[in-house]
Amino acid sequence: TFPLSLSSGKIRSLAYSTITRKLISTSEDGMLGVWDMDAEREETTEWGGSNVxxxxxxxxFWNVKGMWDNKTIGVxxxxxxxxxxxxxxxxxDQLSTYxxxxxxxxxxxxxxxHSSLTTDDRSPMASFINMKSIVTSLHLVHTLxxxxxxxxxxxxxxxxxxxxMMNH
Structure with a gap:
């Protein structure tokens, strides 16, 4: 799977252009994203499970035995x-785009x-516009x-x- 993380708000609407292969999304925080669907992406990594x-x-914090053995409070x-x-x-404690x-x-x-990331790894693959209002629906007529x-x-x-649509 390839999640596309635009914002902290819920996605409100989507439109896809088969001509330019761009996905347009809007979110409840007023952002519009234009995603290049031809961009080479990596599949997200499965999250590991561990008690420590x-x-x-x-x-x-749920590892009571580990907390007891180490005489520490779990995190x-x-x-x-x-x-x-x-x-x-x-x-x-590091934050970065990817x-x-x-x-x-x-x-x-x-x-x-974080230390293994290059400048190229951080280069955006989408563009964003603050719509200054919450778009509830959109319709794309790419031919026009x-x-x-x-x-x-x-x-x-x-x-x-x-x-x-042509800037990417």
Whole structure:
């Protein structure tokens, strides 16, 4: 699977152009994303399961035996979005984008994965526009180069999408 992470808001609408192979998404935080579906992506890593941090071995809060044996309080489990390891907050204190896996916004990573990223790894594979209103529906008429949007603020707009569809 290839998640495309645009925002913290829920996805409200989608449209796909078979001509340019671009996906347009809108979210409830007012963002519109244009995704290049021909971009080479990596499949997301499955998250590991563990009772202890896979980096420093501190027990997670449900690991009562580990907490008892180490005389320590357990911590919350997190996951590195790049490698999938189960890690504690201290071992996953780095944030970065990783567009190849669909993470256009910064996500949690372990220190090893974060330090292995190059500038190319962080290069965006999508573009974003703040619509300043929540788009509830959109319709793409690519043959005309238009997109029609309706928003929660009761506005209907017609957009020229040729510039945003050709920029990738």
């Amino acid at each position: 941090c896979e980096k420093c071995n501190v027990p997670f 919350r489990q997190h996951h590195c979005r790049k490698c999938g390891r189960a890690i504690c907050a201290s071992c996953s 567009p190849r896996m669909g993470f256009e916004k910064p996500v949690r990573m372990c220190q090893d994965c 180069g238009h997109m029609v949007t309706a928003s929660e603020d009761k506005q209907i707009k017609i957009w020229d999408v040729n510039p945003m």
